[in-house]
Amino acid sequence: MTPVVLLTGFLGSGKTTLLQRLLTDASMAGAAVLINEFGEVGLDHHLLDRIDDNVVLLKSGCICCTVRGEVADALSKLNTMRASGDIAFDRVVIETTGLADPYPVLQTLTAHPVLRSHFVNGGVLTTVDAVNASLQVEHRAEAVRQITAADRIVLTKTDLATPEQISDIRARLLRINPAARSVTSDLDVPTILGGFGPATFADTLSSDHVCTPTCGHDHHHHGHHHHDADLDVTSFSLVIDGAIDWTMFGTWLTLLLHKHGDRIFRVKGILALEGEDRPIAIHGVQHLVHAPTHMDHWPAGPRQSRLVFIMEGISPDAIRRSFTAFTGLADVRAAA
Numbered sequence: 545m546t547p548v549v550l551l552t553g554f555l556g557s558g559k560t561t562l563l564q565r566l567l568t569d570a571s572m573a574g575a576a577v578l579i580n581e582f583g584e585v586g587l588d589h590h591l592l593d594r595i596d597d598n599v600v601l602l603k604s605g606c607i608c609c610t611v612r613g614e615v616a617d618a619l620s621k622l623n624t625m626r627a628s629g630d631i632a633f634d635r636v637v638i639e640t641t642g643l644a645d646p647y648p649v650l651q652t653l654t655a656h657p658v659l660r661s662h663f664v665n666g667g668v669l670t671t672v673d674a675v676n677a678s679l680q681v682e683h684r685a686e687a688v689r690q691i692t693a694a695d696r697i698v699l700t701k702t703d704l705a706t707p708e709q710i711s712d713i714r715a716r717l718l719r720i721n722p723a724a725r726s727v728t729s730d731l732d733v734p735t736i737l738g739g740f741g742p743a744t745f746a747d748t749l750s751s752d753h754v755c756t757p758t759c760g761h762d763h764h765h766h767g768h769h770h771h772d773a774d775l776d777v778t779s780f781s782l783v784i785d786g787a788i789d790w791t792m793f794g795t796w797l798t799l800l801l802h803k804h805g806d807r808i809f810r811v812k813g814i815l816a817l818e819g820e821d822r823p824i825a826i827h828g829v830q831h832l833v834h835a836p837t838h839m840d841h842w843p844a845g846p847r848q849s850r851l852v853f854i855m856e857g858i859s860p861d862a863i864r865r866s867f868t869a870f871t872g873l874a875d876v877r878a879a880a
C-alpha cells in the first residue's frame with residue numbers, strides 16, 4: 545500500500561515552500577506529487593521548480609466534489625503507469641488549494657473501490673501561517689477545517705511574526721486540535737517529519753464537509769452547509785506584456801495590500817522586470833508582501849508577467865485599473 549500524504553493549509557501559508565524542502569529529503573526521493581491550485585492560472589508547478597512525470601497538476605478548483613474525481617483519476621493513472629513500469633514511486637504527496645477542505649480527499653482514499661486497495665492515508669500535514677492565521681481562523685471555515693484534520697501542524701513564518709502573534713496562534717491551535725503535534729518550519733526535514741503519520745484518521749471519517757461557493761458543489765441539490773462568510777471568493781489573473789518597473793510595482797502592491805489585505809487572501813505572480821533576464825516570483829498574503837525571489841529560468845511559453853489574485857468583495861476591474869494607472873503600462877489584460 546502506498547501512503548498518500550495530504551499537504552494542506554490556508555492560502556499562502558507556505559505549502560509549496562514546505563513541499564520544496566520536503567522533496568529534498570532522502571525519504572521523499574520516491575514521491576509522486578499532485579498539485580491542486582485555486583485560480584485561473586496555475587503557477588505553483590512553476591514555483592515548485594520540479595517538473596517531471598511524477599508531478600501532476602490538477603485542474604483549478606476546489607479539491608472537494610469536482611476535483612475529488614480528478615484526484616481519484618490522477619491516483620488511478622499514476623497507479624496504472626506504475627503497474628506498466630512507466631514510472632516508479634513509493635509515496636504520493638497531494639498539495640491541496642488553500643481553500644480546500646481536506647476531509648473529502650481522505651474519504652476518497654478509503655471509499656474508492658480501486659484506490660483503497662492501493663493507497664492508504666499517510667497523514668495530514670497542515671501549514672499554519674504565524675503572521676496571518678489568527679485572522680484566517682476567525683473568518684474562514686476552511687482554515688479551521690484544515691487545522692482540525694492535521695496529524696502534524698507546521699507553523700510557518702515564525703521568523704516574521706511577533707512573539708505575541710506566535711503565542712496567540714499556538715494557543716488557538718491547541719484549542720482547535722490538541723491532538724496534533726506542532727513543529728516550526730525552520731526545523732530540518734527529518735525533525736518536521738519525525739514519527740509523522742495518521743493519528744486522527746478515525747475522526748476524519750465522521751466529519752461533515754463544509755462547503756464554499758467555490759468548491760464546485762451544486763448547493764441547491766447537495767444540501768451542504770453554506771456559510772455567509774464564504775461568499776464571493778474569486779480568482780482572477782492579469783497578464784502583462786511589457787517589462788515592469790520593480791519600484792513602481794512594489795509600491796503599488798504594498799499600498800494595495802495595506803489597504804485591502806483583509807480581503808485579498810493571496811497574490812502571486814511571475815514577473816518580467818526591467819533589466820532582469822530571469823523571472824521574479826512575488827507573493828503577497830493578506831497584508832504581508834513577501835521578499836521577491838529570482839527564479840532560475842522562465843517557464844515554457846511567452847515571457848509575460850502573470851499575476852493571480854484570490855480575494856473577496858473587490859472587483860477585478862478595480863485592481864486592473866489601479867495597476868494600469870500606477871505602472872503606466874497599457875498592455876494589461878485579464879487572462880483568458
Ligand SMILES: Nc1nc2c(ncn2[C@@H]2O[C@H](COP(=O)(O)OP(=O)(O)OP(=O)(O)O)[C@@H](O)[C@H]2O)c(=O)[nH]1
Binds near residue numbers: 554558812
Ligand atoms: N519568511 C518566511 N517566508 C515564508 C515561510 N514559509 C513560506 N514563506 C513565504 O510565503 C510565501 C507563500 O508561500 P507558498 O509556499 O507559496 O504558500 P502556499 O501555501 O503554497 O500558497 P498557495 O498555494 O497560494 O496557497 C512565499 O513568498 C514564501 O517564500 C517562512 O517560514 N518564513
